[in-house]
Amino acid sequence: MFSKAFAVFQKDFHSEIRTRYAINSLAMFIIVAISVILFAVGQEKISEGLTGGLFWVVIFFTAMSGLSRAFVSEEERGTSLTLQLTASPSTVYSGKLIFNVVLVFCMNTVIALLYAALFESFIIQNFLLFFLSFIFGNIGLAISSTIIAAIIAKAGAKGTLYPVLSFPILLPLILSSVQLTLFALDGTTVADAKFELAIVVSYDVVMLTVSYLLFDFIWKD
Amino acid sequence: MLWKIALFIILSFVSIAGIAFPIVENPQAWYEFPNIPGLEENAKIIFFHVPTAWLTIIAFLTSMIYSFRYLKRKNLDDDAKAYSSAQIGMIFCILATVTGAVWAKFAWGAFWSWDPRQTSIFALLLIYGALFALRSSIESEEKRATLSAVYSLIAFVTVPFFIFIMPRIMKGLHPGSADDTNAGPVVNFNMNSSMLLIFFLSLIGFTILYFWMWNISYRSIIYRDKLNKHLIRG
Numbered sequence: 001m002f003s004k005a006f007a008v009f010q011k012d013f014h015s016e017i018r019t020r021y022a023i024n025s026l027a028m029f030i031i032v033a034i035s036v037i038l039f040a041v042g043q044e045k046i047s048e049g050l051t052g053g054l055f056w057v058v059i060f061f062t063a064m065s066g067l068s069r070a071f072v073s074e075e076e077r078g079t080s081l082t083l084q085l086t087a088s089p090s091t092v093y094s095g096k097l098i099f100n101v102v103l104v105f106c107m108n109t110v111i112a113l114l115y116a117a118l119f120e121s122f123i124i125q126n127f128l129l130f131f132l133s134f135i136f137g138n139i140g141l142a143i144s145s146t147i148i149a150a151i152i153a154k155a156g157a158k159g160t161l162y163p164v165l166s167f168p169i170l171l172p173l174i175l176s177s178v179q180l181t182l183f184a185l186d187g188t189t190v191a192d193a194k195f196e197l198a199i200v201v202s203y204d205v206v207m208l209t210v211s212y213l214l215f216d217f218i219w220k221d
Numbered sequence: 222m223l224w225k226i227a228l229f230i231i232l233s234f235v236s237i238a239g240i241a242f243p244i245v246e247n248p249q250a251w252y253e254f255p256n257i258p259g260l261e262e263n264a265k266i267i268f269f270h271v272p273t274a275w276l277t278i279i280a281f282l283t284s285m286i287y288s289f290r291y292l293k294r295k296n297l298d299d300d301a302k303a304y305s306s307a308q309i310g311m312i313f314c315i316l317a318t319v320t321g322a323v324w325a326k327f328a329w330g331a332f333w334s335w336d337p338r339q340t341s342i343f344a345l346l347l348i349y350g351a352l353f354a355l356r357s358s359i360e361s362e363e364k365r366a367t368l369s370a371v372y373s374l375i376a377f378v379t380v381p382f383f384i385f386i387m388p389r390i391m392k393g394l395h396p397g398s399a400d401d402t403n404a405g406p407v408v409n410f411n412m413n414s415s416m417l418l419i420f421f422l423s424l425i426g427f428t429i430l431y432f433w434m435w436n437i438s439y440r441s442i443i444y445r446d447k448l449n450k451h452l453i454r455g
Binding site for chain 2: 165169199218
C-alpha cells in the first residue's frame with residue numbers, strides 16, 4: 001500500500017518538477033510576504049514575541065496559498081476521475097499527504113532561514129525544542145490542509161473558501177505552535193514546554209485518524 | 222401542550238428570578254443570593270451565559286451526530302436536522318460570546334482580552350460561519366450534504382481541544398484556567414444553594430427550549446424541500 005501511495009506522490013512530484021509552478025509561486029509568495037512585513041515594521045525594533053508570532057503568520061498564509069494545489073489541480077486538469085479509477089481513496093490521500101508534507105517542510109525551512117537572516121530578534125536559543133515543534137507542527141499543518149483541500153476541491157469558490165475553512169481547524173495547532181516558538185526563542189527547556197508539545201502531537205494523531213476515516217466520503221462522487 | 226406551558230413557566234421564573242432576586246450579604250430567605258465580593262450584581266449573568274455556552278456545544282454535538290448519520294444512511298432528512306441544529310447553535314454561540322464579553326467588561330475590565338476560553342468561543346463562531354460558507358458554495362444537494370457533514374465531523378474533532386484541553390492548560394482569566402487556584406471544573410459547584418437551583422432550572426429550561434426550536438426548524442426545512450420537489454401538494 002505504501003508503494004502505491006508513493007507512486008501517487010511521485011506523479012505529483014514529477015509534474016511539479018516539470019512545470020515548477022507551485023515551487024515558483026510559493027517561493028515568490030514567501031518573499032513578498034516577508035517583504036511586506038519588513039516594510040510594515042520599518043525601523044521599529046520588534047520584540048521576540050512579536051517576531052515569533054509573525055513567523056507563524058507567514059507560514060499560515062503561505063500554506064493557504066500553496067497547499068490546495070494537491071487536489072484543486074486534479075479538478076482543474078480533469079484528471080480527478082482517472083485518479084478515482086486507478087487508486088483506492090486511502091492511497092490517493094496518502095500520496096497527496098506525502099506531497100504536502102514535503103512541500104510544507106521545504107516551505108517552512110525557507111521561511112525559518114529567511115527569518116533567522118532578516119529579523120534580529122529571531123534567535124533560537126533552544127534548538128531542540130524548535131526542531132521538535134517544527135516537525136510536529138509541519139506535519140499537523142500538512143494533514144489539516146490536505147483534508148480541507150480535498151473538501152474545497154469539490155466545492156465552488158475554491159480560493160476564498162480555503163482559508164475560511166482551514167483557519168478554525170488549524171487554530172489549536174497555530175496557538176500551540178506560536179507558544180512553542182516563543183518558548184524556543186526564549187530558551188525554555190523541553191520539559192517545561194511538554195504540555196504544548198503534547199497538544200501538537202495529539203492534534204496530529206487525531207487529525208490523521210479523522211482524515212483517513214472521512215476521506216472516502218469526500219473522494220467518491 | 223402541557224410541557225410547553227411548563228417550559229414557559231420555568232423560563233419566565235428563571236428570567237425573573239435571575240434578574241430580580243436581591244443580592245444581600247447574608248442570605249436568609251430562599252430567594253436571596255449571596256454577595257460575592259468583586260462581582261456583586263453581575264453574578265446574575267451566570268444564569269444566562271453558561272446555558273448559552275452549554276447549548277452551543279449541545280447544538281454542535283447534535284449537528285455532528287446527524288451529520289454522521291447522514292454519511293451512514295444518505296437520508297437527506299438527517300442533513301436537514303444537522304443544518305437546523307447548526308443554525309440554532311450559531312445563534313446561541315453569538316449570544317454566548319456577547320454575554321461573555323459583557324461579563325468580561327465588568328469582571329476583567331475589557332470586552333475582549335483573548336483569554337483562551339474567549340478564543341475558543343470565537344473559534345466556534347468561525348467554525349459555524351465556515352460551515353455556512355461551505356454550504357452556500359455548493360449547488361448539488363447530495364454533495365452539499367456530504368461535504369458539510371465531513372467538515373462538521375472534522376471541526377467537531379478540534380472542539381475538545383478548544384473547550385476542554387487548552388483553556389485548562391493555558392494561563393488565562395476565565396475560571397478554570399491554569400491560573401485559577403480555587404475552582405477545578407468549569408462550574409464551581411460551591412455555589413449557594415438558591416443560586417444553584419435557579420442555575421440548574423435555567424440550564425434545563427434552555428435545553429428543552431433548544432430541542433423544541435430544533436424540532437420545529439428541521440420539520441419546516443423538510444416540508445419546504447418536499448414542497449419544492451412536488452412530493453407533497455402545497
